[in-house]
Amino acid sequence: MNEQTVNVLLVEDSPTDARLIRHELREVPGYGLEVDVACRLEEAAVKLSQQPFDIVLLDLGLPDSMGFETFLKIQQILPRIPIVVLTGSDDEAAGVEAIRRGVQDYLVKGTIDGKTIARAIRYAIERKQAEAALQAKNDELALANRELEAFSFSVAHDLRNPLNSIIACCSVLSSEGESRLDADMQTAVNHITAAARRMARLIADLMELSKITRREMNNDSVNLSDIARGVFVQLRDFDGGRIADIDIDPDLTVEADPGLAVILMENLIGNAWKYTARAERARIQVGRTIIDGKAFFHVRDNGVGFDNALAGRLFKPFQRLHSDKDFDGTGIGLAIVKSIVDKHGGSIRAEGEVGKGATVYFRLER
Ligand SMILES: Nc1ncnc2c1ncn2[C@@H]1O[C@H](COP(=O)(O)OP(=O)(O)O)[C@@H](O)[C@H]1O
Ligand SMILES: [Mg+2]
Structure with missing residues (x-):
């Protein structure tokens, strides 16, 4: 990148500031910088659509656009171009906020010298390239998937x-x-x-x-307690002879896709029901736990349990820790559950002890 010419569009309405920045840009070591200046957003838009630029140095306050809108408009025209925002010395907070919202870097006017600009330009371009490469890889992966x-x-x-x-x-x-x-x-x-x-x-x-x-997701407010009660009604209809203590905490509500939440609860409660079939008195509890400060829902049972060292395997398709002879099943249920949790951006883990029971913890948000 160092030897090549970098085309800079400086969008700045104050002629004094523009002159100062241009001056500093002339001093930038290691770069052949071609600088063009636009004083208004409209002019910048025209220039960007007519010539290729590698980077935009952008003053957010222009005669025809103010504040963060200015960045969004430039980004709309050229989503892939690195943008470095120029802020006043009294407004560094805006710069930090801008970075949070996708700007590559910010420079505080008055403190700009050749070195800082060189660094900002290099980082901005490299970061943008890395981002683009990552995006391309992601797109490729999503397509392959x-x-x-x-x-x-x-x-x-x-x-x-x-x-x-x-x-x-x-x-x-x-x-x-x-x-x-x-x-x-x-x-x-x-x-x-x-x-x-x-x-x-x-x-x-x-x-x-x-x-x-x-499947596409449509989130809504979902009451997992209600869903759990419904699942137990079905299980009892099917398998009426079982003695089981069911305990469901009230108001386990969450933002989730309602259909997927039902499938998730059917699988977790179905497992708890199945793997407690031999317990003298099955106990199944559905509730909420705080783990490391984060709220998880859980489904806990006192069934056959499993070797906790193998807990990581359960969520992979076809992985079963119990034989078909002992317990019927295909080993897909928890893979489905994991996929539902992933779709919601959540996380899941299972804990078990042979002969003592199992607990699955999950959350449906980050
Ligand atoms: N509540 C539970 N108690 C004990 N083992 C469980 C429990 N839930 C899941 N497992 C273990 O995890 C494996 C995978 O579960 P799952 O994907 O639902 O498949 P399946 O129920 O068809 O066997 C099960 O075969 C079982 O070994
Ligand atoms: Mg299952």
Whole structure:
């Protein structure tokens, strides 16, 4: 960058200030600076649209635009150009605020010399380039992710048909041909059916996960206590014989996508319910915990628990710490939960102890 010519647009309405800054710019070491001056925003806009500039030095108070608007308007014209704001000596706070809102740097008029300008220009350009590179990488990643999701969705979809025909053929074999199949053959056909059904379920769950990732969010105020009560009603309808103490804190409210919040609670409470199936008296508690000063919701149970050292694995697709024989499942539920939490910009963690139970903590904001 050092040897190349840098085209600077200085937007400054005070001729005295402009002259001073131009003078300092002439002194900048290590740069071939080409400086053009605009006194009004309108003039700056015309210049920016007609010639390529590498950086804008911008006084925010112009005859035809005042304050932060001036920055936003320039940014609108050329979103990728580095902008260094010039502030009065009495208004450094505006400079700091400007940086917070996307300005690359600020210079305080009256304290500007060749060195500070050189540094500001170099940093501004380099920072902007790094930002652009990062943005490009992000865009690339997002695209790759979308493609991968679309791909897995269509593969999953295509796998369903052959599976369905395997299941259908097995059913023909065991019904019509009952007399022709001996006991071993019948057992084999049953195994094939069970395996195909399991695979169909895995595929369906995988498609569910991929759907969640792609789904658009519409946030609203959500009451997790109400959702939790509804989930328990359903579980009891299904599985009425169970003795369980359910304790739900009231008013667990949060800004979230209502549909996704239901899926999240169904999975967490579903797990607590499933993994307490063997407890003499299941206890499941839904509430709020403060961890390191941050509010988390939690779902706690006194079920079989898990080895806490393996807690990090639970949120990956298909990772199960319990066998299919002991507890039915595909290992996708917590991956779905994690994806919902991620979509909200939140965080999640699980704690467990073998034989004592498990707690999942989550929050749906940063
Ligand atoms: N409440 C819980 N108690 C004990 N283990 C749990 C609990 N919740 C999740 N797990 C463990 O995490 C694994 C992943 O959970 P999940 O993705 O919901 O899959 P699934 O319930 O289908 O097995 C489970 O297989 C189980 O080993
Ligand atoms: Mg589950």
